[in-house]
Amino acid sequence: xxxxxxxxxxxxxxxxIAAVKIREACEEKKIPxxxxxxKILEVxxxxxxxxxxxxxxxxxxxxxxxxxxxxISLLTGIGAKxxxxxxxxxxxx
Amino acid sequence: xxxxxQATYVAFRALMGAxxxxxxxxxxxxxxxxxRLKFSKALKAGLTVGIGFAGINLVINLLSTNxxxxxxxxxxxxxxxxxxLDVGWGAIAAVTxxxxxxxxxxxxxxxxxILLLVLKASDTLDVDIWNYHHMAIVGVMxxxxxxxxxxxxxxxxxxxxxxxKLSDWSAPLVEKYFGLxxxxxxxxxxxxxxxxxxxxxxxxxxxxxxxxxxFSIKDAQKKFGIFGEPIMLGFILGAVIGLLARYPxxxxxxxxxxxxxxxxxxxxxxxxxxxxLMPISxxxxxFTQERFKGRKFLIGLDAAVIVGDQSVITTALIVxxxxxxxxxxxxxxxxxxFADLAxxxxxxxxxxxxxNGNLFKSIIMGIFTTGAILLAGTATSPVLTALAKxxxxxxxxxxxxxxxxxxxxxxxxxxxxxxxSNVMIxxxxxIVVLAACWYYFGHVRKLKGIMEEAS
Numbered sequence: 001x002x003x004x005x006x007x008x009x010x011x012x013x014x015x016x017i018a019a020v021k022i023r024e025a026c027e028e029k030k031i032p033x034x035x036x037x038x039k040i041l042e043v044x045x046x047x048x049x050x051x052x053x054x055x056x057x058x059x060x061x062x063x064x065x066x067x068x069x070x071x072i073s074l075l076t077g078i079g080a081k082x083x084x085x086x087x088x089x090x091x092x093x
Numbered sequence: 094x095x096x097x098x099q100a101t102y103v104a105f106r107a108l109m110g111a112x113x114x115x116x117x118x119x120x121x122x123x124x125x126x127x128x129r130l131k132f133s134k135a136l137k138a139g140l141t142v143g144i145g146f147a148g149i150n151l152v153i154n155l156l157s158t159n160x161x162x163x164x165x166x167x168x169x170x171x172x173x174x175x176x177x178l179d180v181g182w183g184a185i186a187a188v189t190x191x192x193x194x195x196x197x198x199x200x201x202x203x204x205x206x207i208l209l210l211v212l213k214a215s216d217t218l219d220v221d222i223w224n225y226h227h228m229a230i231v232g233v234m235x236x237x238x239x240x241x242x243x244x245x246x247x248x249x250x251x252x253x254x255x256x257x258k259l260s261d262w263s264a265p266l267v268e269k270y271f272g273l274x275x276x277x278x279x280x281x282x283x284x285x286x287x288x289x290x291x292x293x294x295x296x297x298x299x300x301x302x303x304x305x306x307x308f309s310i311k312d313a314q315k316k317f318g319i320f321g322e323p324i325m326l327g328f329i330l331g332a333v334i335g336l337l338a339r340y341p342x343x344x345x346x347x348x349x350x351x352x353x354x355x356x357x358x359x360x361x362x363x364x365x366x367x368x369x370l371m372p373i374s375x376x377x378x379x380f381t382q383e384r385f386k387g388r389k390f391l392i393g394l395d396a397a398v399i400v401g402d403q404s405v406i407t408t409a410l411i412v413x414x415x416x417x418x419x420x421x422x423x424x425x426x427x428x429x430x431f432a433d434l435a436x437x438x439x440x441x442x443x444x445x446x447x448x449n450g451n452l453f454k455s456i457i458m459g460i461f462t463t464g465a466i467l468l469a470g471t472a473t474s475p476v477l478t479a480l481a482k483x484x485x486x487x488x489x490x491x492x493x494x495x496x497x498x499x500x501x502x503x504x505x506x507x508x509x510x511x512x513x514s515n516v517m518i519x520x521x522x523x524i525v526v527l528a529a530c531w532y533y534f535g536h537v538r539k540l541k542g543i544m545e546e547a548s
Contacts, residue, residue: 007401008395008397008398008400008401009395009396009397009398009399009400009401009436009438009439010360010397010400010435010436010438010439011360011364012183012360012363012364012367013223013224013364013367013395013397014394014395014397014398015364015397016364016367016368016371017367017371017374020368020371037360037364039321039323039360039435040400040401040406040438041318041321041322041406041409041410041438042321042322042323044314044318045318045322055401056395056397056398057271057273057397057398057399057400057401057402058271058272058273058398058399058401058402059401059402060403061314072273072276072394072398075220075394075395075398076220076276076392076394077220077378077382077392078392
């Protein structure tokens with residue numbers, strides 16, 4: 001089972017929206033996944049325990065070696081489908 | 094109009110006795126049905142929000158039971174008069190969404206957004222229903238003080254206009270500095286800082302010498318990262334407060350663990366709120382996007398999308414400990430910063446963009462912004478505390494509460510003051526100031542221009 005860390009500014013609002021959408025898409029495609037939410041500030045200290053990081057805003061940290069996916073489209077709705085597909089494709093591998 | 098509003102209110106009043114855990118699911122279910130959710134889905138949304146409130150209530154009780162007495166002991170021991178607990182924006186948002194007049198205020202804000210779009214007076218299409226609470230709380234507090242539904246609705250209306258205009262004006266900043274085109278950020282907790290930062294930025298640029306200062310801090314995350322992690326921040330603050338309260342070692346440690354627990358648990362409970370409101374927010378998004386198809390607009394998002402920026406994080410990590418120290422020495426302040434230290438990033442994000450990432454100016458303006466928040470928080474704490482209690486928030490030991498959102502925000506504080514003072518005098522002043530700003534930023538110069546000048 002892949003582990004996903006969904007991060008946003010406060011670990012509450014937009015990360016919940018992204019997390020729920022990813023969880024629903026994974027349930028639909030029967031992909032087992034464990035999703036955790038946190039604040040962006042916590043990402044550097046938590047990253048190594050996860051397979052994928054999804055952030056709702058722009059975030060870069062060269063010290064993090066695992067893939068970081070920016071999913072602002074899940075909030076605006078524009079390009080949301082493509083983003084969800086990219087994420088589920090990655091998680092089903 | 095007033096009679097319709099009054100009748101709606103009477104209906105909700107009948108359910109008031111049951112408390113927020115019952116009213117909330119009912120209100121959210123009804124709102125869900127209005128936006129055409131299936132009954133089962135609407136009910137589930139309502140119950141999820143109700144559970145969120147129950148959870149927040151437990152955590153706030155844990156906070157006030159443990160931190161309240163320690164804060165009082167600290168006052169007695171050292172005269173550090175910080176006896177108003179910062180319970181965080183999440184708890185206050187829960188109080189806001191539990192108000193019996195919330196459906197009316199949400200309607201007012203939603204219609205204001207639609208009307209401004211139709212009149213082409215704003216480009217912001219706010220799909221971020223959750224953050225309506227920043228605008229609604231001012232109406233809720235005005236209603237609590239004045240018992241006047243018209244004033245409350247007007248307060249929410251003005252909060253909405255100011256929020257949407259500020260996000261219009263700051264959209265070029267967001268595009269240029271954060272590289273996010275066609276969005277704006279109608280989140281008052283971030284926008285409010287501009288009220289202090291825009292004139293201050295102008296002033297700092299006029300002072301010879303000062304306008305040349307800039308520095309950078311390498312590895313800020315490594316050096317100050319601890320202030321960004323709720324577990325460590327809560328533990329350390331709890332331990333320090335326990336020591337200042339002259340607790341024995343075992344009580345110092347238990348206070349430290351409890352405070353870490355509060356900072357970790359509040360976001361988890363608040364997330365239930367967001368999850369419950371999501372189907373409603375989605376429905377509203379669909380509705381508005383279909384109505385305004387083909388029109389170029391700015392999609393209004395939660396400011397959470399910009400706080401991952403490295404300069405924002407660095408500024409917040411430095412402003413956080415300074416704010417804690419400042420709270421102890423700032424004359425007139427009684428707020429003990431705690432839960433909302435976790436969201437300083439939001440308070441400084443716009444400031445960082447405004448001065449194009451200049452760390453020196455960001456920190457200076459950030460400190461003034463949090464200072465203003467502490468003072469407004471102290472001033473409005475009695476009303477906020479009484480309101481929270483009336484909603485059913487369980488505060489132990491007669492604790493007084495505040496936060497870094499609601500009427501602690503400079504803009505919200507001023508709008509609140511307008512409607513609880515002599516409205517016949519203050520409201521015209523608000524309208525004139527707003528019109529002047531509208532003219533200045535809408536026509537004379539855009540914020541983008543100000544930023545280019547600084548860079």
